[in-house]
Amino acid sequence: MELSTEVQMDLHRRMVRIRLFEEAAGRLAEAAKLPGFLHLYVGQEAVASGVCATLSDDDQITSTHRGHGHLVAKGGQFNEMMAELMGKATGYCKGRGGSMHISNLDVGMLGANGIVGAGAPIAVGAGFANKYADNGNVSAAFFGDGSTNIGAFHEAANMACALKLPVLFVCENNEYGEFTARKDTMAITDIVDRAAGYGMPGVIVDGMDVVAVHEAAVEAAARARRGDGPSLIEAKTYRFYNHHGVQNLGLKYRTDDEVALWKERDPIFTFEDRMIEAGTTTRDDIDAVWDEVRTDIETAIEFAENSPLPDPDAVLQDVYSPREEVPA
Amino acid sequence: MSRKLSYVQAFNEAVRQEMEANDDIFCAGEDIGAFGGVFQSYAGLQAEFGKRRVVDTPISEQAIIGLGVGAAVTGLRPIVDIMFMDFICVAFDQIVNQAAKLKYMFGGAATIPLTITTGGGGGLSAAAQHSQSLEALICHIPGLKVVHPSNPYDMKGLMTACIRENNPTIMIKHKRLLGMSGEVPEEQYEIPLGTANVLREGKDVTVVGWGRMVNEALTAADQLAADGIDVEVIDPRTLQPLDTDTIVESVRKTNRAVVVHEAVRFGGLGAEVAAQIQEEAFDHLDAPVGRIAAPFSPVPFSPVLEAHYLPSVDDIQAGIRAAVARPGA
Numbered sequence: 148m149e150l151s152t153e154v155q156m157d158l159h160r161r162m163v164r165i166r167l168f169e170e171a172a173g174r175l176a177e178a179a180k181l182p183g184f185l186h187l188y189v190g191q192e193a194v195a196s197g198v199c200a201t202l203s204d205d206d207q208i209t210s211t212h213r214g215h216g217h218l219v220a221k222g223g224q225f226n227e228m229m230a231e232l233m234g235k236a237t238g239y240c241k242g243r244g245g246s247m248h249i250s251n252l253d254v255g256m257l258g259a260n261g262i263v264g265a266g267a268p269i270a271v272g273a274g275f276a277n278k279y280a281d282n283g284n285v286s287a288a289f290f291g292d293g294s295t296n297i298g299a300f301h302e303a304a305n306m307a308c309a310l311k312l313p314v315l316f317v318c319e320n321n322e323y324g325e326f327t328a329r330k331d332t333m334a335i336t337d338i339v340d341r342a343a344g345y346g347m348p349g350v351i352v353d354g355m356d357v358v359a360v361h362e363a364a365v366e367a368a369a370r371a372r373r374g375d376g377p378s379l380i381e382a383k384t385y386r387f388y389n390h391h392g393v394q395n396l397g398l399k400y401r402t403d404d405e406v407a408l409w410k411e412r413d414p415i416f417t418f419e420d421r422m423i424e425a426g427t428t429t430r431d432d433i434d435a436v437w438d439e440v441r442t443d444i445e446t447a448i449e450f451a452e453n454s455p456l457p458d459p460d461a462v463l464q465d466v467y468s469p470r471e472e473v474p475a
Numbered sequence: 476m477s478r479k480l481s482y483v484q485a486f487n488e489a490v491r492q493e494m495e496a497n498d499d500i501f502c503a504g505e506d507i508g509a510f511g512g513v514f515q516s517y518a519g520l521q522a523e524f525g526k527r528r529v530v531d532t533p534i535s536e537q538a539i540i541g542l543g544v545g546a547a548v549t550g551l552r553p554i555v556d557i558m559f560m561d562f563i564c565v566a567f568d569q570i571v572n573q574a575a576k577l578k579y580m581f582g583g584a585a586t587i588p589l590t591i592t593t594g595g596g597g598g599l600s601a602a603a604q605h606s607q608s609l610e611a612l613i614c615h616i617p618g619l620k621v622v623h624p625s626n627p628y629d630m631k632g633l634m635t636a637c638i639r640e641n642n643p644t645i646m647i648k649h650k651r652l653l654g655m656s657g658e659v660p661e662e663q664y665e666i667p668l669g670t671a672n673v674l675r676e677g678k679d680v681t682v683v684g685w686g687r688m689v690n691e692a693l694t695a696a697d698q699l700a701a702d703g704i705d706v707e708v709i710d711p712r713t714l715q716p717l718d719t720d721t722i723v724e725s726v727r728k729t730n731r732a733v734v735v736h737e738a739v740r741f742g743g744l745g746a747e748v749a750a751q752i753q754e755e756a757f758d759h760l761d762a763p764v765g766r767i768a769a770p771f772s773p774v775p776f777s778p779v780l781e782a783h784y785l786p787s788v789d790d791i792q793a794g795i796r797a798a799v800a801r802p803g804a
Contacts, residue, residue, distance in 0.1 A: 207549060241582035248580035257548060258581060262572050268538045269573060272545015272553075279501065279527065279551060286545070299568065302538035309533055465583030466617050468641035 188216030197360025209266030214259025293324025354384030504556025575618030632666030
């Protein structure tokens with residue numbers, strides 16, 4: 148598949164937006180400006196970007212505790228995201244969700260999720276609704292290698308296949324479930340081996356190569372849209388920072404050499420080199436993208452910092468939906 | 476109005492009539508399609524509405540609830556069945572951490588019009604994993620609503636209200652009431668969630684009970700009337716939100732209260748009812764609020780053990796007599 152310049156630059160911009168959002172979030176966390184937990188997506192940008200570039204706002208995704216990247220890639224706006232991370236009233240969730248529950252239904256992002264594996268059954272439900280309405284939309288569940296060890300994943304994958312639902316199962320295999328190596332928690336090397344057990348096709352892609360991810364996602368989405376059921380994509384990737392927080396080196400559960408090796412395969416920089424070499428774009432054009440996104444980030448931080456905190460009396464709002472509310 | 480339906484037929488009719496009126500409603504669960512469900516709650520619905528709208532699922536409780544949550548948040552109005560209430564434990568993450576919380580965590584943006592139906596209660600020698608009354612666990616979770624009808628009329632009206640509700644709502648069918656017969660109007664009607672029903676008026680003591688136990692309390696009350704004890708019996712019908720006002724108003728009149736439930740006494744919903752009564756009507760009470768409930772053990776299998784374990788009409792009578800025996804103020 149030969150991707151147009153437009154698509155390639157779109158993939159690139161999505162990745163840059165994730166990278167700069169996450170690095171800004173990391174700096175703000177270090178400055179104690181973000182309450183709560185922070186799970187950064189840096190290093191894995193090619194996966195969310197490659198998949199979401201083939202989805203529209205009417206397609207849905209479910210995400211994980213490491214969810215900012217998925218929302219950015221799906222079209223989430225920096226202002227509302229940054230405000231949510233700061234717990235402000237102007238955030239996507241009015242300060243009720245924070246980093247771990249960030250969501251925006253308008254772009255089909257059905258929530259980051261603090262429970263490992265819990266997004267997959269919800270994506271199956273969205274897929275069911277799409278098939279029920281025969282609307283040609285698909286849902287994609289993002290999840291880590293570790294979550295394929297939890298029962299919810301198994302139930303979701305089996306049910307999606309049994310009911311032949313338009314669902315993409317996108318595994319981000321970053322080789323660690325929190326602080327424990329994948330090899331210590333499962334007897335297989337490739338998550339894709341599990342696909343056959345459910346009766347769906349599975350493919351391994353280089354999760355540091357946004358084009359490879361995108362091509363696999365285009366194929367899986369097309370398959371789902373034409374009614375042929377779910378697929379599993381395993382993207383081999385790596386998170387550059389710790390499970391949570393902004394530390395990356397000097398940790399006990401993985402070596403600094405390993406981190407350095409993966410960083411050489413940075414999904415953004417390697418893609419830029421390839422595009423320049425192929426004459427798709429120029430260094431100046433690439434720099435312009437980074438500058439534009441940096442400006443957007445600065446604007447978002449300013450927006451979030453100047454935003455009001457939630458009214459403490461609002462704590463009881465939105466526990467229940469009123470009867471007159473018309474569901475989406 | 477003279478037509479009679481059983482409790483389970485009333486459930487079935489509520490679902491069928493709502494499905495006829497609204498294509499956004501579908502049902503999913505184990506064995507509910509061709510077979511109609513192990514309690515025949517969904518009998519005939521797949522034949523009438525097809526496999527698109529009445530879906531047999533794998534034995535996957537987490538995915539069944541997840542199917543409902545994901546479909547609800549994307550615009551459908553699912554009814555999903557968890558065969559036995561004990562099995563909600565298998566799906567507790569999707570119920571407690573997902574269904575109940577998405578709306579709140581998303582800043583109000585999500586609407587989850589999801590009905591979860593399940594069979595609760597003991598009395599069938601179904602033993603420890605198929606007999607529990609776990610309403611206290613789910614009533615404890617903000618974001619959920621919980622309904623437990625005690626008769627066919629309430630079943631139809633409450634199930635209709637559950638389906639039309641815009642929140643995750645758990646409808647507990649009592650397994651021992653499935654065949655209970657009663658008058659049920661053919662036309663659709665709703666019993667608003669959160670409204671208690673005063674089943675019997677009395678002036679000496681208020682008895683609060685739900686599910687099968689409130690019917691046992693009515694029997695106890697009829698027998699006590701012969702001894703001149705005038706019992707008021709209240710069925711909250713909805714356990715979350717609980718109609719505390721109706722209960723407190725009654726206690727202010729009778730000055731005494733007893734709560735009856737099939738769930739174990741410790742940490743049961745009776746403790747919440749008792750606490751609310753003492754908070755709202757302390758100065759009116761002439762006796763401690765009594766609690767008649769199961770002892771603190773799993774539900775036993777052998778009929779003789781289970782009969783001893785479940786609160787009986789005699790147990791309820793004894794509890795009421797103890798409450799009225801205390802000298803008044």
